[in-house]
Amino acid sequence: MSDKSRPPVNRSRLWRHVNAAAAEGVFKLQVCDACHKVQYPPREFCSGCLSDALTWEPVSAGGTALSWTRSHSSVSRFFKDKLPLHVGIIKLDCGPVLFAHLSMDSLQTGARVQIMGRPDKSGQTVFFARPADTGTADEFSMIIKE
Amino acid sequence: MQTQSYDDIALVAATSLPYARRSEREAPWFIGRTFAGLIETAGLQKEDIDGLAIASFTLAPDSVVSMTEYLGISPGWLEQIPMGGASGPVAARRGARAVQAGDARIVACIGGDTADSNTFTNLIENFSRFSTDAVYPYGAGGPNTVFAMITRNYMEKYGAKREDFGRICVAQRQNALAAGTAIFNKPLSMDDYMAARPVSEPLHLFDCVMPVAGADGFLVMTVERAESLGLPYATILAAGERHNAWFEDDVHFRGGWGLYRDEMYEAANIGPGDIDFLQTYDDYPVITMLQMEDLGFCEKGRAAEFVRDNPLTWNGGGLPHNTSGGQLSMGQAGAAGGFLGTVEAIRQLTAGGLSAPELPNQVAGARTGMASGYGMVNYDRCLCASAIILARGNQ
Structure with a gap:
């Protein structure tokens, strides 16, 4: 049952590494020790060479918005009074594609963004994408945990 | 290498339950009523069905195995197809190959699901690990x-x-x-x-x-059997x-x-x-x-x-x-x-x-x-x- 005070809280076991990196203020993803492919979403082995030696390493947080949506509906009670929401698919410079809450200043295909991981009000890390020259996350305060 | 043809296979008894916006019934009801409709349309007894292929999101914790007990049948061939929107053509392929190989004589293929106010939310909340981690949290x-x-x-x-x-x-x-x-x-x-x-x-x-509740299905058998039963069929x-x-x-x-x-x-x-x-x-x-x-x-x-x-x-x-x-x-x-x-x-x-x-x-x-x-x-x-x-x- 969805909770009015919290966004979705369920994550896979591996997500704890994402939370740990966000607590350090560093953008880390899994990198394959064998072939160096960067992985996202988190997984147990490399989708390129199938090695299970994946290390959480700092990677470039730069990316480009490939597409975006302004969403007017949600099945979550938490989000229902925060609509509309802006979400983008970001092509990271380091390879993978990542969903992020998208800044109002970046609602354009091709927009250059910087990814930032912060705990949302459920305490789980979510990613935010905003223009590279904006240091603050004020715009997302309704989602980020104080 | 070219794939083997399906020439001797017939698809019969296209059956659909009327869809409903919501239902108090559970998934086995939808699958069971469709099964009953299939054999009635084809003029068969339930014991004639020796293969069963099911696709369903809301059947869990039951499965195609559980359905044999609900239906009171004892098939020699079962398949569960976890492919959602791709499951119909896949069920026909799987069923056809089973009949061609002689592993089953008549396969019932059914896709069915119930729907109430929670089923859709529960489904998308836990659809896959990638989705739960990296998509669903962004606005659900x-x-x-x-x-x-x-x-x-x-x-x-x-x-x-x-x-x-x-x-x-x-x-x-x-x-x-x-x-x-x-x-x-x-x-x-x-x-x-x-x-x-x-x-x-x-x-x-x-x-x-x-999202609604409903079910659709068909039977797979040989052309020879469809003709002997006097059933119109598609190849x-x-x-x-x-x-x-x-x-x-x-x-x-x-x-x-x-x-x-x-x-x-x-x-x-x-x-x-x-x-x-x-x-x-x-x-x-x-x-x-x-x-x-x-x-x-x-x-x-x-x-x-x-x-x-x-x-x-x-x-x-x-x-x-x-x-x-x-x-x-x-x-x-x-x-x-x-x-x-x-x-x-x-x-x-x-x-x-x-x-x-x-x-x-x-x-x-x-x-x-x-x-x-x-x-x-x-x-x-x-x-x-x-x-x-x-x-x-x-x-």
Whole structure:
């Protein structure tokens, strides 16, 4: 049952590494020790060479918005009074594609963004994408945990 | 190596339960009633069914195994197909091969799901690990969020307009009104379509399917058996499936169909121009466009033009498309949505012959039809792409 005070809280076991990196203020993803492919979403082995030696390493947080949506509906009670929401698919410079809450200043295909991981009000890390020259996350305060 | 033909296989007894917006019944009821409808239509006893293939999202914690106990049958062949919207053509392939190999004599293929206020939320909350970690937390919009972004990308890449998607939705509503079985039974005009409220931009209300409860199914047997039972049947000219195709594409704009369509047409010994009707998986109209392109009805990126030039209604003289109204008018009954097109194709190709009356939405003179499927958003796109080409049997 969805909770009015919290966004979705369920994550896979591996997500704890994402939370740990966000607590350090560093953008880390899994990198394959064998072939160096960067992985996202988190997984147990490399989708390129199938090695299970994946290390959480700092990677470039730069990316480009490939597409975006302004969403007017949600099945979550938490989000229902925060609509509309802006979400983008970001092509990271380091390879993978990542969903992020998208800044109002970046609602354009091709927009250059910087990814930032912060705990949302459920305490789980979510990613935010905003223009590279904006240091603050004020715009997302309704989602980020104080 | 060319795949073995399906020449000796018959698909019979296209059966659909009426869809409902909500139901207090559980998934086994939907599957059980469809099973009963299948054997009644075919004039069989339940003991005659020795193979069972099921697709369902809401059957858990039960499975196809549990269904044998519910149904009181003892089959020698079972299959559960976790492919959602791609499950209908896949079930037909699996069932056909089992019958050809002699592992089963008659296979019942059923897609069915219930729906209440929580089933859809529960389903999208836990759809896959990737989705739970990396998609659902961003607004819990379900597949709308993902397909809104796929739609925007397609519009920007190929110049498709909202009106182009609208043509698909409006034509399907006309088909639904003719068929008379859809939940959405009010006419839909282009003005209605354009004026609808935004859901997840650029998707608006009539681009999105409503989750409903329902089930669809058919039987697979040999042509010889269908003829001895006096049943009208459809044959399989060719079929294919491909999973996780084009995984290197950053945004989804083509599906796995294009990787086997030439082989499929070659096996069927016909081309897209010979297909009398097309049933696509229409979770969103952009996905219908991908199927029209990837299955060779038009070039890549030209589906908007194709739907401008081709009436898609059952009797419009163009390419009749989603002749029952599709999910955009019927609603999406979970995995039954993956059966809807295949079952409607069998229905079209078995009606109007032997003792079977014509359908109210009968495509005049239809000899061959195609149904395609698309399913399972593991992360940022659906991974399963299936298709089947059917022909009218010897009625």
